[in-house]
Amino acid sequence: MESTKKTIIVFSGDxxxxxxxxxxxxxxxxMDDEVVMFFTFWGLNALRKDAHVAAPDKTFVQKMFGAMMPRGPKKLSMSKMNFAGMGPKLMQREMKAQNVMSLPELIETAREQGVKFIACTMSMDVMGLTKDELLxxxxxxxxxxxxxExxxxxxxxxx
Amino acid sequence: MESTKKTIIVFSGDxxxxxxxxxxxxxxxxMDDEVVMFFTFWGLNALRKDAHVAAPDKTFVQKMFGAMMPRGPKKLSMSKMNFAGMGPKLMQREMKAQNVMSLPELIETAREQGVKFIACTMSMDVMGLTKDELLxxxxxxxxxxxxxExxxxxxxxxx
Amino acid sequence: MESTKKTIIVFSGDxxxxxxxxxxxxxxxxMDDEVVMFFTFWGLNALRKDAHVAAPDKTFVQKMFGAMMPRGPKKLSMSKMNFAGMGPKLMQREMKAQNVMSLPELIETAREQGVKFIACTMSMDVMGLTKDELLxxxxxxxxxxxxxExxxxxxxxxx
Structure with missing residues (x-):
């Protein structure tokens, strides 16, 4: 029987x-498929904790990237009609009205369902993200x- | 013999x-492959009719999304070098000069060739797009x- | 044994x-997989030589596209945090610090490893890119x- 495993590279942080x-x-x-999500580049921001995490060994550029990139799913911007951050809030409101799960709920549900999350170590190195900063x-x-995979x-x- | 069926998720509306x-x-x-196109999020805009369609039951946010999103293939913007809408027109002109079909022609041809178009109902709900507004x-x-699929x-x- | 061949459409020029x-x-x-990269639309810019190449037969629009699009991997912009061109330079510096190859080195290594590069002729026609302008x-x-493929x-x- 053929595999029904799925992989998704999450490159975008939109x-x-x-x-x-x-x-x-x-x-x-x-549907009981095995699922692997591979987070790389901006997609890693979806896995960031929302609290600031001390990371004294970062270079200046890594600190700058770290400060400017969004910390976690509640801080992400939309690829279109972002309206200075109002876009995601409006879309979340419509999603709630339509009984669609919010992004943090979707992430939590994926973990509960056993979806495998892999963070790309090379991207973490380049962007200066440490394990402490991620889920x-x-x-x-x-x-x-x-x-x-x-x-x-x-x-x-x-x- | 292995399947040669293809699926394309059209998420982008560029x-x-x-x-x-x-x-x-x-x-x-x-090439006689079966093809399924699944239109979701901004990709749904490629399926919109260009006329305004009355939709009295929309929420304020859904009306706003509906008014701001492009109505159909002739209104889409380019992801680069859009030049306030001139980009697509210039590219269409070059395409015509090179005997490449226009986007509305490509859509029509896909339908004639039996490509299956599926509109994502969850995205339609969130963005407030009704069946009347789509092809x-x-x-x-x-x-x-x-x-x-x-x-x-x-x-x-x-x- | 199942094929392990890979194809990548490089549509983006980010x-x-x-x-x-x-x-x-x-x-x-x-890993000894056969790999085919198909460069189309903005992705073709990654294959451009950095020198200006005379192309007298181009239309006005093709000349404009040619002049405005980046010439080769050193001129590409980032999809996020481009900072007027500083973004790619900063990222290249971090990549070097982390012993990650630069983009020109990655391209050269791909060629040495036998990755097949295909340039999409239809996109070349529409954007007015000639074979002389590409690698x-x-x-x-x-x-x-x-x-x-x-x-x-x-x-x-x-x-």
């Missing part, structure tokens, strides 16, 4: 694209690990 | 990305339906 | 997305050729 990634991931997990209990790996999957998306 | 999606879809359909004779479904396909793209 | 594409391509090639010794083909592959990404 609120709407991260939403789409988690809706697909949760949908597949609900607890996720995995850390590089592109070879992603490719190994993708080789076992029948649907592989780059978002 | 003129250039929607063009790319339809060029791939038409190319695959011309006639398309299908409406959710992520589970997309995943079912993707499981039967050998190429699955997110655009 | 520095960070092109980086991601080449990191995946080089990773797969290092030497690449292939030129259309969407049918891409689809043929994708049908033989087990991972197909659109970036």
């Amino acid at each position: 609120f709407d694209k991260v939403m789409a990634a988690f809706i697909i991931a949760n949908g597949a997990a609900a 607890d209990d996720i995995e850390y790996a590089g592109v070879a690990s992603y490719l190994g 993708a080789d076992e999957s029948n649907v592989n998306l780059f978002i | 003129f250039d990305k929607v063009m790319a999606a339809f060029i791939i879809a038409n190319g695959a359909a011309a 006639d004779d398309i299908e409406y479904a959710g992520v589970a339906s997309y995943l079912g 993707a499981d039967e396909s050998n190429v699955n793209l997110f655009i | 520095f960070d997305k092109v980086m991601a594409a080449f990191i995946i391509a080089n990773g797969a090639a290092a 030497d010794d690449i292939e030129y083909a259309g969407v049918a050729s891409y689809l043929g 994708a049908d033989e592959s087990n991972v197909n990404l659109f970036i």
Whole structure:
């Protein structure tokens, strides 16, 4: 029988694209598919804790990236019609009115359903993100690990 | 024999990305592949009719989204070099000079070739788009339906 | 045994997305997978030579596109935090500090590893890019050729 495993590279940190990634991931997990999400570049921001985390060893540029990039799902911007941050709030309100889960709920549900979260270590190094700044209990790996998962999957998306 | 079915998630509403999606879809359909396009988020704008459609039951936010989002393929913006709307017009002109079909023609051809169009009902709810506002004779479904199609396909793209 | 061939459509010309594409391509090639990269629309800019190339037969619009689009990997902008061109320079510096290859090095390594580069001829026509303007010794083909490669592959990404 063919595999029904899915992989999703979450490259984007846009609120709407991260939403789409988690809706697909949760949908597949609900159908008992194995799902692996590989967070890289801006997508890592979806995994950031919202509190400031001390990171004394960062270079100036890494500190700057860290300060300017959004901390977690509640801080992400939309790729269109962001309206200085009002866009995600308005969309969340419509989502709630339509009984669609919020992004933090989608992330929590994905974890409960056993979706595997992998943070790209090379991107973490370049952007200066430390493990302490990201959600607890996720995995850390590089592109070879992603490719190994993708080789076992029948649907592989780059978002 | 392995399936040659293709699925394309059209998440973006950028003129250039929607063009790319339809060029791939038409190319695959011309090779007798089954093709499913799943329109979600901004991608739904490519399916909008250009006329205003009365929708009295919309919330204020849904009306605002509806008024600000482009109505159909002729109104889409480019992801780069949009030049306040001149970009798509210039690109259409070059496309015509090079005998490349326009976006409305590509959409029409895809329909004639039997490409299946599915509008994501959850996105329609959140953005407040009604069936009356979208092209006639398309299908409406959710992520589970997309995943079912993707499981039967050998190429699955997110655009 | 199932194929482990990979295809990547490089649609984006954003520095960070092109980086991601080449990191995946080089990773797969290092694992002895066959890899095909299909450059289309803005992605073609990653293949441009940095010198100006005379192209007397271009239309006005093609000349304008040619002049405004970046010439090669050193000129690409980031999709986020570009800071008027400082973003890619800062990221390159962090990459160097972390022993990550630069984009020109990644491109060169991909070629050395035998990754197949295909430039989309239809996009070249529309944007008025000539073969002289792109890297030497690449292939030129259309969407049918891409689809043929994708049908033989087990991972197909659109970036």
